[in-house]
Amino acid sequence: xxxxxxxxxxxxxxxxxxxxxxxxxxxxxxxxxxxxxxxxxxxxxxxxxxxxxxxxxxxxxxxxxxxxxxxxxxxxxxxxxxxxxxxxxxxxxxxxxxxxxxxxxxxxxxxxxxxxxxxxxxxxxxxxxxxxxxxxxxxxxxxxxxxxxxxxxxxxxxxxxxxxxxxxxxxxxxxxxxxxxxxxxxxxxxxxxxxxxxxxxxxxxxxxxxxxxxxxxxxxxxxxxxxxxxxxxxxxxxxxxxxxxxxxxxxxxxxxxxxxxxxxxxxxxxxxxxxxxxxxxxxxxxxxxxxxxxxxxxxxxxxxxxxxxxxxxxxxx
DNA sequence: AATCTCACCAACCGCCGGGAC
DNA sequence: AGTCCCGGCGGTTGGTGAGAT
Numbered sequence: 001x002x003x004x005x006x007x008x009x010x011x012x013x014x015x016x017x018x019x020x021x022x023x024x025x026x027x028x029x030x031x032x033x034x035x036x037x038x039x040x041x042x043x044x045x046x047x048x049x050x051x052x053x054x055x056x057x058x059x060x061x062x063x064x065x066x067x068x069x070x071x072x073x074x075x076x077x078x079x080x081x082x083x084x085x086x087x088x089x090x091x092x093x094x095x096x097x098x099x100x101x102x103x104x105x106x107x108x109x110x111x112x113x114x115x116x117x118x119x120x121x122x123x124x125x126x127x128x129x130x131x132x133x134x135x136x137x138x139x140x141x142x143x144x145x146x147x148x149x150x151x152x153x154x155x156x157x158x159x160x161x162x163x164x165x166x167x168x169x170x171x172x173x174x175x176x177x178x179x180x181x182x183x184x185x186x187x188x189x190x191x192x193x194x195x196x197x198x199x200x201x202x203x204x205x206x207x208x209x210x211x212x213x214x215x216x217x218x219x220x221x222x223x224x225x226x227x228x229x230x231x232x233x234x235x236x237x238x239x240x241x242x243x244x245x246x247x248x249x250x251x252x253x254x255x256x257x258x259x260x261x262x263x264x265x266x267x268x269x270x271x272x273x274x275x276x277x278x279x280x281x282x283x284x285x286x287x288x289x290x291x292x293x294x295x296x297x298x299x300x301x302x303x304x305x306x307x308x309x310x311x312x313x314x315x316x317x
Numbered sequence: 318a319a320t321c322t323c324a325c326c327a328a329c330c331g332c333c334g335g336g337a338c
Numbered sequence: 339a340g341t342c343c344c345g346g347c348g349g350t351t352g353g354t355g356a357g358a359t
Contacts, residue, residue: 061327061353084344100345101328113326136347151348152326 052084052095062102066092070099071107079103105146112144116153124150124158 062070073090080086084096092099105111116124120142127138135147135154142150 059329082344095329097330097345098328104346105327133348147347148327155349156325 052087052097054095056093057087057095057098058093059098062106066094067102067107070103074103074107101148105148110144111146113149116157120145121158121161124154128154 069090069092073086079100080089082096083100086092086096086099087094090099094102123141124138127134127141131137133151133154135151139145139147139150
């Protein structure tokens with residue numbers, strides 16, 4: 001089997017487009033140059049050359065015949081490290097990028113579609129809280145899932161699941177408050193869930209950051225906690241009590257807002273996501289610093305797991 | 318039965334990093 | 339050293355089906 005390893009499913013790299021500098025080289029296959037490559041210099045004029053002849057490529061849904069051709073060819077010959085040249089070889093009137101996407105998201109072996117488990121939900125949510133919308137990394141922690149799948153799942157269901165939980169818990173605590181919103185989908189706040197708490201190792205609890213981050217509480221270090229450098233700690237959602245983190249990630253984020261003195265500002269979901277955004281930005285910054293310090297070649301399980309299982313995190317990246 | 322609305326998800330788009338030249 | 343091109347990524351769009359009106 002030749003080049004099935006071109007996909008990123010198993011924790012091999014971090015995205016190049018992310019806010020962070022790349023953790024790794026991601027394209028070991030890119031050194032393979034082939035006959036039929038489109039590197040011709042024909043687009044030496046102004047602007048970026050299109051990756052394919054837009055006028056002569058088919059768009060839209062793939063037919064079973066096209067799927068069969070692509071699957072069969074790749075299973076026999078691999079991608080050859082050049083997606084752009086692939087459709088010509090197969091005789092498909094498709095853009096190379098489209099072929100790549102079709103293979104990675106649908107045709108390659110062991111792809112799972114739909115039916116996300118509760119555990120997968122939790123993983124996605126924890127990672128989203130920690131690193132934001134870096135779907136390729138999140139998907140890499142879910143065998144058989146693609147970044148596109150995870151992204152779609154988050155956007156269409158998981159986000160609503162969270163907000164639905166918020167709504168449900170709000171009304172359960174005080175049914176009258178169900179209608180306490182503004183009539184435009186905004187919610188009143190009350191009835192916070194009480195969850196059993198897990199405990200961080202005390203060594204991983206840092207002190208407040210200051211510097212405009214006073215509302216955020218540092219919960220665990222992104223690297224050796226013994227170095228005493230508070231700037232190397234990551235921030236969990238702002239007001240989770242020190243040493244505590246909730247087992248249910250939905251409640252975790254929600255409870256973080258419950259105890260925020262600024263919770264009154266969170267009368268609508270939009271505000272919640274804004275705060276979440278702030279947290280994410282800060283975490284990304286911290287990850288960036290952490291990455292610079294560790295010079296890691298690859299985003300791997302050791303780097304992601306602290307965000308998933310902070311109570312068992314040993315303090316090192 | 319017809320029409321509208323919404324949710325879902327496959328596919329596209331455009332940007333970026335980095336290797337090849 | 340500079341330019342070109344490819345692969346990879348996240349954001350967005352558009353087609354489709356199900357449910358509501």
